[in-house]
Amino acid sequence: MRRLYTPMLGRTAVGLSAILLAGCASVSSDGGLNDVSSLTQSRIGQAAHFKKDSSNSDAEIQALLAKPLTAESSVQIALLNNAALKVSFAELGVAEADFVQASRMRNPSFSFGRVSGGGDAEIDRSVVFDIAGLLTLPARTRIEHGRFEQAKLQAAAQAVQLAADTRRAYFTAVAAAQSAAFAEQVRGAAEASSELAESMAKVGNWSKLDQARERAFYQDAMTQLARTRHEAIASREQLIRLLGLWGAQQEFTLPDRLPDLPSQPQQMNNAEAQAMSQRLDVLAARRDTEATASALGLTKTTAFINVFDAGYANKSTTGLPRENGYQVSLELPVFDWGGAKVARAEALYMQSVHRTTDTAVRARSEVREAYSSYRTTYDIARHYRDDVVPLRKKISDEVLLRYNGMLASVFELLADSREQLMSVNTAIETQRDFWIAETKLQTAINGGSNTDTRTMP
Template identity: 40%
Template sequence: MKIINGVPSHQSPLRRHRPALMLAVSLLLSGCATFSPDRGMGVVSDIAGHTIKKDVVAIRSVDEAQHADDAVKRLLRRALNVDTAVQVALLNNRGLQAAYNELALAETDLVQESLPPNPTFSISRIAGGGAVEIERQVVGDILALATLPFRSEIARKRFHQAQLRAALETLRLASDVRRSYYRTVAANEMVGLLTDAKSTAEATAKLASKLGETGSLNKLDQAREQVFYAEMTADLASARQEATSSRERLARLMGLWDGDLTFRLPNMLPQLPRRPSALPSIEVDAVTHRIDLQIARIELEALAKALNLTEASRFVTLLDIAGIAKTTKDPDGSRFRERGFDIQFQIPIFDGGEVRVRQAAETYNQAFNRLTEKAINVRSEARDAYRTYRSSYEIARQYEREVLPLRKIITEEMQLRFSSMQVDVFALLTEARQRIASMRAGIDAKRSFWLAQSDLQTAVNGGGSGETPTESRPTTTAQAGGGGGH
């Protein structure tokens, strides 16, 4: 609704409309928001500090950029563990900085929505037939002023949503870095294992070739040893390619390029913890801490506010009042004022506001159902992530405690029997293949555990895609069977 106040040419607009101006000023002071010193980053920093124990910074100046770059350089001077890799990414990833820019833009929307519209002042002069007519108008949007507190409250909730979205992007980046880190280190460990295996297979192939020249080994057995060496060569090439690609992905996530690409990583995955974490209230923790669930709750609250606003203003736009005041000057020099008003009614025959109210109500119901669905899914994701975490730990622990130690004992015993001429070289080579297969499976199992731990943290705090990828692990039997037997 708009109201137009005419002002005579000989009277000050401020004096005549002081009550309206006082009302506008009071509304301005009650609903106006100002820019925060940290541009909304306080919430993001708190969440990152409490959830992943890391520092975040929104780079706004050259000094801040230099400070972040110096911190990254210090972290890269030593071999990275998973925590330092995450910290480098949080300081150096430009995509995350773009998310923080989006947060700053959301704050501008908050401030804008908290300000009343600027009034419009106009002067018109019409002359003709010896008469001069002067008209002054001050136009203000009364509906915008009346709904300013409601709009300001909604804008604050939207801004809080933006803060949580920035925090969610922070957690998502941290989760991606953790997973990429474990994949890269596991690939490095696999390259080391297959390098040794290739050397063993090469020595075996040469031995088989010499035995074949003397007639002690037939062509079938020679071919089996040659194909084992060829398979190890191909597997090592694939492992090196996977290690290179994984490292490049990790470098992208950490925002590294040029001279920083020489960062160092361990050659082996970390040892398993002594015991897995016990999380009896995993569902409650997830529902309480998931950032995306908090965003959905705020969305529902904002829509509820918007619904109330829609119901309150459904008929307000149907009435327009225009106040008019004119000053007319006759040819003889005399002046006289004309006053009046113009009222326009829109008759709500076809649309009385029910459409907007129905749209707002259905939008609210839609958000409520989606929030309920998300809460159910969050509980399920938490349960599934925890079960995967525990089972991955048990599998990796089984390899660490039972499979690999037993394989070592078997290999040592086979070497003793070979030295005493109790077994031939072919039995020794078959055992070597099986031990290599067990060690490869052990690396895969340990990698699966660390990835499952990262997925569990994501399921509780948020920041993932909502789907836990399944890590395929080749079995020992399948790998050992590839080389054949004697």
Template identity: 45%
Template sequence: MRHLIIAPWLLLAASGLSACASFSPDGGMTAVSDVTQRTIGKDVAFVRSADEAATVDAAVKPLLARSLTADAAVQVALLNNKGLQAAYNELALAETDLVADSLPPNPTFSISRISGNGASEVERQVVGDILALATLPARSEIARERFRQAQLRAALATLRLAAEVRRAWFAAVAANETVALLTDAKTTAESTAQLAKKLGETGAMNKLDQAREQVFYAEITTDLASIRQNAASSRERLARLMGLWGGDLGFRIPGKLPALPRRPLDQPSIEIAAVGHRVDLQIARMELVALAKSLDLTEATRFVTLLDIAGIDRRTRDPETTPFRERGFDVQFQIPIFDGGEVRVRQAAETYRQAVNRLTEKAINVRSEARDAYRTYRSTYDIASHYQREVLPLRQIITEEMQLRFSSMQVDVFALLTEARQRLTSLRGAIDAKRDFWLAQSDLQTAINGGGSEGTPSTPSATASAAQPAAGGAH
């Protein structure tokens, strides 16, 4: 039944239902804030007024006044990134859909008057969508499920931004550390090249050895220029993610990466943790629930749409007769010969089965991503720890021994410089290994909580090291 004259009790019922629908004071942000606090321990803010913007600015300025840690950079981005604010606007728009779907249909009143030859006819109709009113509870519940999905999508956008900022911060700090290392190496290489040139002029060094020293200086100069550009680009990416411009671009970040933790995290139930906490998996589950309710509603109303009824109230005045009043109704039947609603039901059922398959696929992928992220985390920790415990201490011993032998004139200055080049390669490898570990730790948290982006490299160093030249060449 699509249209029917609305009785007074029906109008009262509609008025009572409409009074229950309203907008929430926070626009649904409480759920987003709860998820963010529980997973990464950070604050979020939905800025919709000048006062709220001033509050956010007052919270961001002290963070930028100090050297930014990874956590501080994430907090600045969550408060200041305009793309994230646009995601929160999407949540606010989703709430408008919730309120709209929770309201009963507005009744339609129509009146017509026809007169001629002294006679007149007045017809009044009050028409309402009975089907929409009858299915209002079910549609409202589906709308609430959709709104909860929108809240989780906003939370997922928050987690994704936090993960991107954390990765950008580690990449930028690692680039700064490498710049400092290569700057010192360039100074040493320049002194060596000048010494080689002077020895060559006196005949104490042949052309081959001179060329070797000079090419090392040339290569280290090129490497330094490249890594400086990489450091500048990494810093700009971090600034973009934090939503900074103008005077705020003078923020400071550390010159060295944090030290490795004393021991790696132990995650024996990594798959269970991921399946239980992944926000994108929760969204897929809620999508399945909403589709199931939509399927039930489609099946329940498959035949109801085939019947239209409209009530009529007509009053006729004729000067030759006594005025009289007519009441009745108009019924139209649609004969379900070709379509009895099976198409809509089949579409709803197939959409539901599609969601089941996608949810199952996502659950399988989440488990795999969690296992892979933990294996990467452990391997990068072992590699970085190996550099710190074995490679660098041995390199230090070699350096000290070479200096002692040089002091006792057992080796010449060029043997000492050759060892310095090899030590430079080890130091750069240690920086890269430490960076890869911190990136892997970020990816591990993302694999558990959600927030990863499509196309994330399988190894944490894939993007961070792409712009960096090889360490020191084959000297």
């Protein structure tokens, strides 16, 4: 330590510290959630709100549950009530706290020493400030601000992903309930056919082989009904978990059927470019690269010397006038020249660059794949709606006419009825697949994968 004496440095340091403290960032009232809501609103048409007053949210949720759920109202409930999303929002507070902390200087240190003997006393006093922290304050603030913005993007991505998961669960639950209803009709037709075959076999008008076939079909229908009922319960429970419901809230009503197909499918146009400009995981990866680049520059700047303290000091000795001056303390690079820190920062930067490239490549590919699935499921669902189901109905009408004209047996009529019901059930599945594919396409463009793009410290 080297000590020189000047009367001005103490007052200068104190004044500079006051100016810096006045310009420090502070914790915001919303914790960044307003920006998250805006990001979510622009991508899924609904804002994500974290309301501290749960009574208002509960009243809004009850009003939505009082009506048959739609895909949009399900998403709205999930954004209000999903506990995992609230955890993600709470993480924003950590990122903002780091940002605010980075904008503030380290507290000055005060030292006091007294030595006495032989009737004399010597008193040393000093106030030391972190000059290295002062010089790097703008860079550190800029880095943590970038991290905070990245955290907002990640929280918005969680909200968009929750909305997509909720829509998929909703369409799956509605389709499963609809399929279970049709499975009950198939079971009824199979039971009637089996009972009729048994009655005719008793009077000798039906062979044991044909009777066994009808009985086997009835057993298969019972198994299928049990399976579809479980799928209806499981898909409903999945929706309940995403909505965060419990108790009496679970008694909500779903519509009897899925929404109709749109008249025309969407065109891809510039979907890839759109994904690159607004997909949240891509934007978060870019933010991470920018922050890591800034951190690399700061590391290179402070690699040689990263401890530099200076401050005001005075000394009082019995019988002598007070002496004023300053003291300077810095780290001598004797054993550590900072090469390892720079190498680590460079590795983290390259890691971030490659992660951003990988995210962009996957994003483009996922958009193309999602659009292919969207168009394929749309064409199949429309084919079943416009061709297969009407054709099955036409066949059923013809069989009924033949039965009324005594040209077809009752078993032919029942068998045709079963086939028609199964084709309708397949049409339900294709319609469900389309709406799920449409949800995946929107997520591929606006949201992104569940990959976390943050760099570990």
